[in-house]
Amino acid sequence: MVGHRPEARGHACVGRRTFLSALAALACGTSAARAGPPAPRRIVALDAPSTEMLVTLGMEPLGVAGLEGYRQAEGDIAALRNSVDVGFFYEPNLELLQFLKPDLFVSSFGIGAPAVLLQRIAPVLSAPIYGGSGSSHEAAAGALRRIAGEMGRRDEAETFLAGHEKRLSTVEEKMRPRHLRPVYLASPLLDGRHAILYGRNSLFDDVLRRVGMRNAFDGQSSPWGVANLGIGRLADEREAVFLYIESPVTETALKALDESAIWKTLPFVKEKRVVSIPYLEMYGALPTADRFAGILESLLDRGALDAG
Amino acid sequence: MRADAAAPAGGQPARAAVTIALVLLLAAAGLSGVTLSRLAAPAEWLGLLAGQATTDTSILLAAHSLLPRIAVGLLAGAGLALAGVVFQNVLRNPLAEPATLGVSAGAQLALVVATLWFPSIADTLRAEGIAFLGALAAILLVIAIGWSRVLSPTRMIVAGVFVSLYAGAVSGVLVLFNQHYLTGVFLWGSGSLVQNGWDAAWSLSGRLAFAVACIAMLTRPMALLSIGDESARALGVRVPAVRLAALALATALSASIVSAVGMIAFIGLAAPAIARAAGARTLSAQLVTAPLIGAGLLCLTDQFVQLAPFAREIPTGAATALIGGPLLLWLLPRMRATSVPATQPVEGQARLARPAPMLLAGCLVTALVVACALMLGRTPQGWSWLAGQDLAGMLPWRWPRVLASFMAGGMLAAAGVLIQRTTSNPLGSPEILGISSGAALGLIALLFLMPAPSQFWQLAATTAGAALAFAVILGVGARSGYAQDKLLLVGIAFGTMLSALAAVLMASGDPRMATLLSWMAGSTYGMTEGGALVTAAVGCLLLALLPLTARPLGILPLGEQVARALGIGVSRTRTGLLLLTAGLTATATLTVGPLTFVGLLAPHMTRLAGFQKPAAHLAASILAGASIMVAADWLGRSVIFPYQIPAGLFASFLAGPLFLILLRRQS
Structure with missing residues (x-):
């Protein structure tokens, strides 16, 4: 042979x-x-x-x-x-x-x-x-x-x-004195009826916990930290901010959402708390986590997460 | 529901079928009440319908999401069942439904293509419009391929399966390349009834009402068609016109449903089957009872999905398959023989007087393909024909894949010949027995249980799945005297369960789905030397048994009496043939996944090319299947180097056009 x-x-x-x-x-x-x-x-x-x-x-x-x-x-x-x-x-x-x-x-x-x-x-x-x-x-x-x-x-x-730890601590310190809203972190899907939500086990959820913020989605998620939900399920947290991750399909997905009666009834839509954030790798490594922490920091600085 | 209980109701009213429909609808209504009461107290229900202005989110959810969802469930269920009855009667095949006629696959392909390349069209038309166009295009293609003087049902069904598989293969490739963006399409594929308002419910009800009115006018000529083309023509029915009109209606109806709610498996197949089993023998009885049963089934399943404490949200389309599949398997032995007219074997007049020279030429072609697959390949510098030291370096990667695809292709083709010849069903293909789906189901179940299973566990799970499916087939077969239509339904039950579960996993955004997807698309990527040798050994053993089947294959189609007179034990022979087919399919599936398109096409191609006698047909099909699979594996790993297209998928691309040419030439 x-x-x-x-x-x-x-x-x-x-x-x-x-x-x-x-x-x-x-x-x-x-x-x-x-x-x-x-x-x-x-x-x-x-x-x-x-x-x-x-x-x-x-x-x-x-x-x-x-x-x-x-x-x-x-x-x-x-x-x-x-x-x-x-x-x-x-x-x-x-x-x-x-x-x-x-x-x-x-x-x-x-x-x-x-x-x-x-x-x-x-x-x-x-x-x-x-x-x-x-x-x-x-x-x-x-x-x-x-x-x-x-x-x-x-x-x-x-x-x-060390840089990452420092950034996390900075964000945490900025968070602590303020009264912040819980956040949904999602990638809306094309059909205008569903979204992928990041929950427990996900890198982003860990970062949120670490800086003292609350993930509004606390339901079951896969071992890899995501769940696929109908958007009706996002009505549970009345105070939440809806963060969605930009991707090549989000524009179409958002248009589909805008035509949906349910989407319009969601508290964060009615009160204009839908915020886009730059592309993040769905299953990223520590640099993605660091980028997410930086995004949270800039959102804080803009006051996008403060409770009214 | 037992056959003997239904027996007295064999006449027009089909009371058993009506009872089943009522029980299903009542259960659905009860569960709907439970889900509704979680959002709104019963006192508020009237206000919900009246469209009261409110800002209470849960009331809004009840009014804009839950109620329309119930309505859509009922409408879609009824519509799918209605389309199923029409398709099955017009095409005279109990397996005809939107999925087998390419409607669903066409819609999905259109969505994938529009999402990737024509986002602006996707914007203006929305998913519904695109899916509708895709479904329509698919069925038009089916009609164009199957067109003949009388719109022969057999050709139409073959064309439907062909278009369905082909569109599915194309979507498969596109999805493999663009997983990031296509999660939304996957979700659509798994059939979700989640609603965002009343739009879908209103448009569906309008279309359903229109379809019902038209079908009511067509009932009589359609009923006459079922006694046979010749007799219908004698009674003054314009056969092609009636058939075309009925098909157009059913197509438009199923396309609207598929575009509104995605692929809902099983309803279009099961509701008519249940209605028939419960005594709805005439067309008009089926047209009345099947939609009621379909509505009840779908709505009930949908409510059940919402109430059951599942860890993750299960799309309704997946649930209908997961509940409906086992239900169908349980019902099968209890069902009486169906009253849908039997299928006819695919026609083929061409006959080779002397097949030997052609077979020899086939051997040469096969040898050439194998040589290319081993020696010719892509490197970063481009195509190169390797020899000597370079070849020795690459062979350990290449020969296991070539050997495995060769054996798998040959085995699938042989299994296809056995199935098509014993069932006389042109749809007969290895996957239709459900063994390959069973194997794949085993793997998916494993992925739900273990985060990162090793290769050993993957092999164990696929084997267990195949064995389970096989046990069910034998069980059902033994209890029903190997009635072919029941065996085919077993396969369909497993197949729908598989596609549903796979869709759930793929919609979950789990990266492991990529591995699953490529295995399901027939990738030989992970083939090791050991694996290839085992496949080859088992394959040779099974193929060596084939010469024994030549005589029974020639005699069985002549009927049981003739067979018995010629000294063939019919049921023992059938069991033996089934065992052999199952063994061939299971071994091949473990190697190249459940995409067994080659097993459907190779036997048709060789038969159309003129190999009519069983022995020659078997030999030619094995050669054709093996060369197609080896060529597919070779091209699949070369054409988009360094990326790879799985062999099973690529085989569909290769065999599709060949098949089409032969089919056209024959008419």
Whole structure:
């Protein structure tokens, strides 16, 4: 079987690298990772949150899954200009990946290409954020630290984390003296009758809790933190503000909503508390959480969240 | 409801059917009262209808959301059932309903396309307008394909399934590419009755009233049609005109309903089936009772969805399938043989005198396709024919996929031949037995239970699902003496449950839906060497049994008496054939997912090409199925490199036009 040879070689390669880095870690202690063997340079990000984390750490990934869609949503990002699109996040092109010869895969969704297949090409660093039992926000911080540790970029990660903590505290301090409304955070759907709501288990819900605000949607949500509801269900919280995340479909969706009798009866519509906020990755990493905190801060400064 | 209880009511009034309708409607009314009382006290109900001015949100919700929702549920249920009765009688196929005729798939495709590329049209026409146009276009296409002197029902049904699957495949590809934006379409696909005012209720009631009036005028000629084209013509019925008018009406009606509330599974199929089972034998009895049953079923389900303490909001369309599917399975053994005229095998006059040279040519084509799939591929530099060291590097990725798609394509085609020949139903395809849907249901159930199941669990769940569906088929089959229409209904029950559950999962915005979607679209992406070898081993074992089926396949269609006279144990043979078909389908589904379009098309293509004798038909179909699947897998991973289109989906693209050409050439 000729076909098996390169695969076997790949295994040997991985084994040696893992062994060496383990040796290095033993010899130098983990904090001195930078002094050890060179940190991986040829990295492929397998989903949007890992891409986001790598960019934040100042890396330029060799390949990015779903790059085209990511660019459409996030705009032109300098660090990704030379990256290669490796296909869908759930089916990155294995032949292309083998051709690119990466030395590390970073995955955060934990779904998609089976690890057995990816490991023939390079080791997989898995840094899950969603779907676990604890807080997504803590998981996101852990994931960032984990990736930074592997890349020898601890300082960059700690700087970002410190900045993020500071921003959260600032927002919290601004919130504390004021009487604020609870918020619905949603992506309205095209049919004008439903919206996706972010609830418990979501990164945004954790940020809201952290800064001392209340999520008006407290119902059941998926393990990934979202729920799909008819808009009639949004009448429960009379005082709430309705924040919706801009996306290419929101304009059409809002037009559909404007024609709806139920939408017009909702308290936040009647009292003009419908606020748009810039695009946020639906399942983002810590940088998305930080961006959301910044959005909350500017909303506070505009007085959009104050109770009347 | 038991068959013997319904038996005395076999005459015109069909009292059992009326009783069922009344019980359903009363239950729906009772539950509606409960949901309504959660928003408004009974004393306020009259005020709600009078449109009292108020600022109380819960009263407003009751008046603008709940009441119209009840009305829409009743209207849509009645309309779907009415359309179902008309379709089933005109096309003489108990499986005909808006979904099988491409209406729903066409509407959905139109919505997807408009949302992605023509947002300005989407703005002006709104979802309803677009869905209506899509549904209309789909059925016009069905009529255009199926057009012949008398609008042959068989051709029409084949065309309907074809358009339905094809539109579904196209939407599938578009959705795979644009998941971010299409959640709204998914939600529509799962059939939600949530209302935002009375608009939908008013427009639906107007259209339903119009349709009822027209259908009332058509009842007599339609009833005459059911005794056969020749006799109807002798009695002065203008067959094509009546058929066209009835079809146009039912189409317009189902298109309006589908565009207003999305895909509501099962009502258009089940309400007429229940009415018939409860003794509504004549067309007029069915036209009266089925809509009442449909209205009751849909409204009751909708109220139940609102009251049940589910963790997440379940769209009504999904619920009708989830409740209706098991109900249908439970009813099946209790149903008497249906009184809808039997289907006719698809006509095919072409006959090859000597199939051997053609088969040889087929082998060569297959070998060529396999060679291309292994050696020719895309790299970042473009297309390249690999050899030597480069090829050796890529083969471990390629050969498992090629081998798996080859085996799966061949097995599906063989299963398709067995089903089409034993059921004499042109719709016969592996998925119609429900085994592939059962496998997929197993996987979806697993996704609800486990956040990130491993491959082992995925395989275990799909196998368990397929085995369960298979057990149900055997159970129903044994109790009904393998009556073909009942076996087909088993498949439809599983199929509707599957599409409903999948739609719920996809509307939830869960990223895991992407993996599910690609598996359901027939992706061979995760195929390992071990998996491919196991598939091949099991597949070869099953295919080796096929020569044994050639004789019974030739004799069974001649009737039970002839078969028995020729020394064939009919029920034992049927069980054996069913077992073999199920085994082939289950193995293939585990490999390439439940999109078994190839199993429907390959047998038709080869038959239309002139392979009429069972043995030659089987061999040619296996070759055709295998090459289509391998080509689909190869092109699917090459044409939009580095992105990939799942093999099952791509096979639909490839086989569709071929099938169309053969179908046209034949007329």
